Amino acid sequence: MRGVFTFLVGVTATANALSDYSDQKVCRFHTKNVTEVKLKLQKYQDVSTDIWTRSSQFVDVRVPANIVAELEGCEVIIGDLKDTIAQTYPSAEAQSLEKHFEEVQQLLQTQDPFSVLKGRHDIFFDQFRDLDTIYTWLDLMELTFPELVKIELVGQTYEGRDMKALHISANNQALNPEKKTIIITGGVHAREWIGVSTACYFIYELLTGYGANKRETKYLNHLDFLIVPVFNPDGYVYTWSHDRLWRKNRQQTYYPRCFGIDIDHSFDFHWTGIQDFPCSEDYSGEAPFEALESESWNNYINESKSEYTIHGYLDLHSYSQEVLYPYAYSCDALPRDLENLLELSYGLAKAIRRKSGKNYKVLSSCEDRGSDLTPGLGSGSALDYMYHHRAHWGVQLKLRDTGNHGFLLPAKYINPVGKEAYGALKYFCDFILNPEL
Numbered sequence: 001m002r003g004v005f006t007f008l009v010g011v012t013a014t015a016n017a018l019s020d021y022s023d024q025k026v027c028r029f030h031t032k033n034v035t036e037v038k039l040k041l042q043k044y045q046d047v048s049t050d051i052w053t054r055s056s057q058f059v060d061v062r063v064p065a066n067i068v069a070e071l072e073g074c075e076v077i078i079g080d081l082k083d084t085i086a087q088t089y090p091s092a093e094a095q096s097l098e099k100h101f102e103e104v105q106q107l108l109q110t111q112d113p114f115s116v117l118k119g120r121h122d123i124f125f126d127q128f129r130d131l132d133t134i135y136t137w138l139d140l141m142e143l144t145f146p147e148l149v150k151i152e153l154v155g156q157t158y159e160g161r162d163m164k165a166l167h168i169s170a171n172n173q174a175l176n177p178e179k180k181t182i183i184i185t186g187g188v189h190a191r192e193w194i195g196v197s198t199a200c201y202f203i204y205e206l207l208t209g210y211g212a213n214k215r216e217t218k219y220l221n222h223l224d225f226l227i228v229p230v231f232n233p234d235g236y237v238y239t240w241s242h243d244r245l246w247r248k249n250r251q252q253t254y255y256p257r258c259f260g261i262d263i264d265h266s267f268d269f270h271w272t273g274i275q276d277f278p279c280s281e282d283y284s285g286e287a288p289f290e291a292l293e294s295e296s297w298n299n300y301i302n303e304s305k306s307e308y309t310i311h312g313y314l315d316l317h318s319y320s321q322e323v324l325y326p327y328a329y330s331c332d333a334l335p336r337d338l339e340n341l342l343e344l345s346y347g348l349a350k351a352i353r354r355k356s357g358k359n360y361k362v363l364s365s366c367e368d369r370g371s372d373l374t375p376g377l378g379s380g381s382a383l384d385y386m387y388h389h390r391a392h393w394g395v396q397l398k399l400r401d402t403g404n405h406g407f408l409l410p411a412k413y414i415n416p417v418g419k420e421a422y423g424a425l426k427y428f429c430d431f432i433l434n435p436e437l
């Protein structure tokens with residue numbers, strides 16, 4: 001058993017290896033029109049800018065500090081980007097979980113998993129975790145709950161890393177004959193760390209609740225879960241080692257100096273090659289499924305999981321606090337069963353509000369992507385692809401916050417966000433298990 005931990009190395013991102021954002025700020029423009037903002041930025045083509053989020057009320061952009069004063073309508077929401085970035089990494093002392101993992105393992109030799117894990121404050125969720133630590137933790141979950149968990153290989157990335165899915169199932173064929181399944185993905189965009197930690201939080205709650213709480217027992221008896229906490233392992237590793245704000249994968253493009261395809265523009269549903277250059281943050285690649293992660297995913301769910309009936313798909317992103325329903329590619333495309341889809345979306349937002357009081361706006365993904373104003377901006381998304389081809393219900397959750405930290409949410413929010421999003425997941429499970437639908 002100890003062998004599992006041999007690859008756990010305390011990787012601490014050193015400040016000097018990381019991209020330096022000390023001369024950058026984040027501006028908010030109070031408009032929903034991303035094209036209008038792009039026009040303002042056009043005359044600064046020789047400097048690096050990056051659109052962080054576009055929502056129904058605002059567009060946030062990272063810009064060099066020296067142009068802020070000239071940008072009409074810019075409200076600075078993050079003034080010290082370097083410091084805000086530094087605060088998202090764990091401190092050196094907080095980093096190593098090796099001792100914790102060993103203690104848990106020792107206790108498991110004499111006690112059942114529920115009593116070992118449930119009463120215990122899980123320090124895993126005190127900090128954001130690097131990929132090695134997350135994968136070790138997934139192994140620990142499999143060792144702890146061998147009856148419920150199987151780690152599956154979805155595929156490999158450009159840099160040769162494994163993309164892993166956790167298959168959670170009570171294997172109760174009598175109660176789940178059709179293999180009704182909910183799929184959850186996190187970390188499609190590398191810098192959205194809170195999506196990764198929230199997917200892990202779901203895993204922990206589902207597993208430790210089984211056999212102990214009525215609801216989790218019901219969920220696992222009647223549903224299978226496929227959870228991919230880190231959908232973009234290369235990009236995620238890169239955010240720890242080089243650039244905290246990296247978004248895409250790390251694939252080589254046709255342009256030698258630019259790496260990375262935006263996985264969320266790579267799926268083969270209304271895919272259109274975005275005009276943008278390979279260096280841009282939402283580069284779609286030259287063909288659908290060019291991103292190895294989306295191609296592997298397509299093979300995995302349609303080949304090894306072909307007999308599963310996927311009832312729900314939940315894609316975890318950040319930030320903006322939004323519940324987004326399909327379609328992303330166009331506001332003219334009406335999703336099927338719209339009335340129930342809206343009931344689901346508002347139900348998820350309400351479940352979150354009841355847990356934490358936080359407000360999540362419900363809107364169509366096309367509005368969030370800007371494809372209502374500029375066709376093509378929302379093409380090739382995971383949400384549209386899954387909703388259209390495999391999942392009866394599909395939603396994207398954009399987690400906290402609304403801009404104070406943006407992608408750089410401090411670790412103290414891991415538990416509160418996990419908790420409120422788990423409230424939404426429970427609503428999703430109940431919605432799917434409702435016999436009236």
Ligand SMILES: [Zn+2]
Pocket residue numbers: 188189192317318
């Ligand atoms: Zn995202």
